[in-house]
Amino acid sequence: MESTLILAFMFLSLIAFMLSGAGLAFVLGAIAFISTILLWGPSALIVAVLNTFETMTSESLMAIPLYVLMASILQKSSIIDALYDAMETWFSGVNGGLAVGTIAICTLLAAMTGVVGAAVAAMGILALPAMLSRGYYPPLALGAICAGGTLGILIPPSVVTIVYAITAQISIGKMFAAGIVPGIILASAYVLYILVRTWLNPALAPKPDQSVPIPLRVKLSKLKSLILPAFVVVGVLGSIYAGIATPTEAAAVGVLGAAISAIVTRRLSASMLSEAATDTLRVTAMILWITIGARAFISVFVATGGADSLLGFVENLEASRWLILGVMVLVLVFLGLFLDEIGIILLCVPVFLPIIIALDFDPLWFGVLFMITAQMAYITPPFGYTLFYLKGVLPEGIGIGQVYRGVVPFFLIQVVVLILFAVFPGLVTWLPEALNANAR
Amino acid sequence: ADGTKWRMQALWGGGTTPMIYEEAFCARVAELTNGSLEITPFAGGQIVPSAQAFDAVRGGAFEMMKTFDGYTAGKIPAHGFSSTVPFGFPDPDQYEAWFYERGGLELARESYAPAGLTYIAPTVYGQEPMHSTVPIRTIADLNGLKGRFVGLAAAVMGDFGVAVSPLPTSEVYSALDKGLIEVADRGDIKANYEEGLQEVAKYLILPGIHQPTTATSYVANTRAYDALDDQQKAALAVAAREISGSLRQNIIVSDGEYLKKYQDAGVEIIDLDPVDIAEARNQAVESWKKAATDNLSTRMMESQVALMQELRLL
């Protein structure tokens, strides 16, 4: 009973303080410190410092700045612009072509970088004005950008996946492999939805006048824009799966690839490197300071018996394992409304994973379900990163309300796909197992 | 009156065999003290990362830990010798004999006392294996390989010609799989099977010369320990010695069971020649001397060498 009260106290004060608009890192940190003093004794505050020392020297968390840096350099190197240009040439004749093309570019960007911001910001600047000027229904355009942008979480490499893998103590390479097939399925589901919707109602996505057909020669020459992105994808994922580099080292290889791309497009300069470094430290400091707060929070929660009582509660439930899984996923989706994804992983995975293992589920497969709920979190208000990124680039006359409306169908697709993977775990586990079988 | 309530963080993952023995330890202490000392066990990393438990107990965040002295060998060089010694005692009974019969226990206590910590007793068990993607039939075959080892073993294996990378435990599987390294240590025979190393490394080398015997330790905050009565202190010592024997015997049996599983999975088990190892041990003494950088660690190393000479291991 006592630990249930602790649980309630910690989470209620978390929500209350969070709504004040204070930085999440400091809300988590301060609540952890106050609960430590009240429930455990002031001498236990040392635990927060010890956890921080460990965070400071984590080889795996070090991948975060490297992937952010890579994304930032790519974004500034204009290869995304060239990609968009090619996509427009190829897809503009298709029903809803620009929206489909946006998903296609987002999928490619997802395979290059580990962070969501780059794709959403770039598509917001490039694809959104193009779609709107062609008379696309704004919510459809906005929804496609938001949903497409979050594919980078599931499709490797991915910072969120790395944090999950570290917290669940699963190999990062295996976790990456597990995201590939589900990521492609999810992207295809988005495309299918856009095609069906615009076929049913062509007014949502008007086609251009067919007066000037683009010659095939021009179309083919635009394919050159795929060379640099392909080079980066092969550089990062190839160096992991060919045994050249660990996932963290592969991120450094990706930075090198991005820098070479920038040299090719003649965008590399000292001021560009300086701006990229600024972006990188901003994002890294934000994530890692949250990590400090969240690790302090979770250790108090565990040490004062909160985690054990929750585990005991679940084990005593006479419910089926699938019902318990369903409840856990609902909790994740709910927290995703309010909380930062890295924070959710650091808070929930240590508590949920023993339950997952006790129920005889596969932590790798659960990880993929987790990544899909993470994608939901990124596009759901009030707290959603893609919404924040888009807010900055919305043109005159388009309100955030239209973004919310556009996100709804894509959110529902995510729900359907989530259930699909829950029911058919083989879709998730097939590729990592096949990669292992090859090694045999 | 209400009994004393302690928290103990161990270094094992939740639900693993050694963690179940830590739970048994806590239950045994409660039984021996008629419930006057209740210890709540926590798995490794649940409160603080295992390697940071030393400072957490020292600072009083929890009263007791089950730790691996190797974590703190960077602070206290003697802990390199009270945890595991590459090419050291080949038989866990010999290592435990050093603790109980040749003053090892007193030296270990001396190593913790200045930090305000009290060493209670070790849990001593056997080897951890090496897994390899290439056959290693003699010690000389190690020369030129890329490997993953940690702590003193990293330096010693380096002296035997291995190019050592300090990879995290979670990356051992994929590093062997992708050919980043050819040889690695990770955990014990059973834990490594459950991680699936038999899928990626076709050779299992015995004995694990980098870690032929292992001691983990029960250590308490001295202030908390001094507040105990004699019965409670005795209960800790008795329960610790019981667990040392029972966990070791469990590991002996499960090693046999799991080696069979490795063979069934197509892994070749290579037994190194004891003569080869004995020769290498004489060479390893030079590496030990380099690691014994202060008075206490030197005394510890010398008393182990003396016992090894009596046992004709050197």
Add this chain to the structure above:
Amino acid sequence: MIFLCQRITALNRLLFTGAKWLVYAIVLLMLWEVLSRYLFNSPTSWAPELATLTFGPYFLLGGPYLLHLGGHVAVDIISEKATGSFATALKLAGLVLAAVTGAILLWFSLPLVWQSFSYGETSYSAFNPVIWPAKAFLPLAALLLLLQALADVGFTLSSQKEAA
């Protein structure tokens, strides 16, 4: 008073600007490790460890100035709509939480860093460097965070006074 707040902010901006370049050092160290392991077949013992020792100071030094920039993740549904003294109160509450975090990290990390220094603690790896210099960045960053939070309290109060 405001002058002092500005000095603190300037110091943290300088440290942020200096620290941001460390990410390139990390990239080069990691690439060097890949190169020496894959091409020269001889992994270094020092490159990955030096990179991880750089990582902590790198992100810690970014935190204090990020607080001034308002760059830490926050839920702004209420604070965005708040006006007047309520908005000021919310802002101050957030800064107090940051100050508490900084003060407690500072108070509890100093003795541990001192202890690491007096033991001459090393990492006990093949490279085996002393590690107190890297650890020392935690109390330093905690102190800077505390000072920045107080400086921003100063800025908030003085703009409140001007408005009144």
